[in-house]
Amino acid sequence: MRPISLRVRLTVVYGALFLLAGLVLLGVTYLLFNQEVTRIFENKYGDPDGGDGRNRRFLSIMLDGVPLSPEASLALIRQQEEELRSAALTSLIVQGVIALAVVGALAFGLGWLVAGRVLAPLHRVTATARRIAAAPIADRGLAARIALEGPLDEVKELADTFDTMVERLAHSFDGQRRFVANASHELRTPLTLNRALVELAMHRRTASTDVKQLGESLLEINARHERLISGLLLLARAEHEIADRSQVDLADVVTHVVGQTAPEAEQEKVTVHEEAFPAPTSGDALLLERLVMNLVENGIRHNTHDGTGWVRVSSRTAAGGQVTVTVTNTGPAVPPYDIPELFKPFRKLGGDRLVTGKSAGLGLSIVRSVARAHGGDVVARPREGGGLIVTAMLPRATTWNP
Incomplete structure (x- = not known):
């Protein structure tokens, strides 16, 4: 199963937080509206026997030309209060949820774009690391750098640290190649001198058979070392990219x-x-x-x-x-x-x-x-x-x- 990318996870978290905040806002809005409706109706049409010591208004409502008693008038107003509260609840739930869904979809899209922009520097770090890892020779891709521009934040600090690490690795590989090449080159001179001295000793008139046999063995060993050094020099040379073709x-x-x-x-x-x-x-x-x-x-x-x-x-x-x-x-x-x-x-x-x-x-x-x-x-x-x-x-x- 393919793992979920960080961009998708950030988008989901951003969108989920937005939807949660929207739901909390709807709930708080309904509670405040319900409290305000209750307060208005209680202040204007409260129960005269409420016992709070405040003067209440006594209403007489005409319904179809027939005056209602204060109790019936108050009951009618209470009914209208409940209908208003129910209509407000329906409006908040239906229209609020629809509006929240639309805005939530926009929030997910915006979260996707923002997450992509935030993660773009990390993609550059990953792409550079992959180029280095895909280089045919270990140190061939070490010339690549991220060179991230922008404010000095956590991502830029990571990119700069990565560049510093790659630069130190490149210097290390260069030093290793130079050491092998220089050491091999310096060893050629004593080997050439050894070969000349052995050949000179072998070709002397007074050289015995044992000396000649020893000289042949020494020349074979010397030739083996010369081939080894030539191979090391060639290997060090071959590990450089060919510029002059x-x-x-x-x-x-x-x-x-x-x-x-x-x-x-x-x-x-x-x-x-x-x-x-x-x-x-x-x-x-x-x-x-x-x-x-x-x-x-x-x-x-x-x-x-x-x-x-x-x-x-x-x-x-x-x-x-x-x-x-x-x-x-x-x-x-x-x-x-x-x-x-x-x-x-x-x-x-x-x-x-x-x-x-x-x-x-x-x-x-x-x-x-x-x-x-x-x-x-x-x-x-x-x-x-x-x-x-x-x-x-x-x-x-x-x-x-x-």
Whole structure:
């Protein structure tokens, strides 16, 4: 059951209070009228034997030409008093209720308009919060502000507090990105120096076999750390919205990536099939190349390596103003509930942390960040028989000049 909105509740409360006040007013009006009628008749035509010591008027009323006694005259006046009181009661009840119903309907309408106007700033707060929550990346929508104008009341105080909170969150995310980027950049220099020193020691004439074997192990570890740092830098870069865009055909990117990964596919005994159909989009060409590269490398590395494994890479223009790159691969079965873990940094199946010689555990995280930075997204689902089907969706270029 859909809950009743606050605007409806405020309108009902406003209208109900108005109707209650109208009913009380009608009741008070009738009581005052009844009291006044009684007072007038008692003062003018009171009972001469009332015992209050006041002089009363004695009436003699002619009815159809026949004079009535004072008692009969007073009884007739009492009858007229009751008829007047009954007519007044009927008029107040019927006409008053009709008038109250009409004015009450107007009050409900006015209450609806007033409630909408009062709640309009809250709707702005809600709309801004929803835009932030719907942002593809956690900090992508933090540039939104309510910026409510008007008197400093409770609603404006709420909106200003919300803006302050969002601004602090944005500064926090920016600081975190800068820290990751700066730290990764600073770590590149010692790693490069380590690699140079190890290579120098390995290539000395006096280097023994043990030294060379140790050098190869150190170079492998160093290369692993370099890939990790490069991945962190790329991830930090991909989480920024792309401002400088250029035209990119994903078909060309797919062809280029398939050629680049051919040696690794041959080494892993995996066959790569290419289906490059035109898929025009716009964005950062290097980041889009990395997106496709990571998908293909992921399909090659997490595959069967007995000569029967394959990877199919396809690009095409889809319905709804989108272009897609889909990578399908054979491999071990992937439970559907484990797929969200694959898009988290340093994760593999089962939720364990992963940093291997060939992978820093950032591949699919970078894919999702790049896709969302370009206004798209990426989805994955298990392939029947094992492996994955991963599809990256990007906006189609509105204008294309080949």
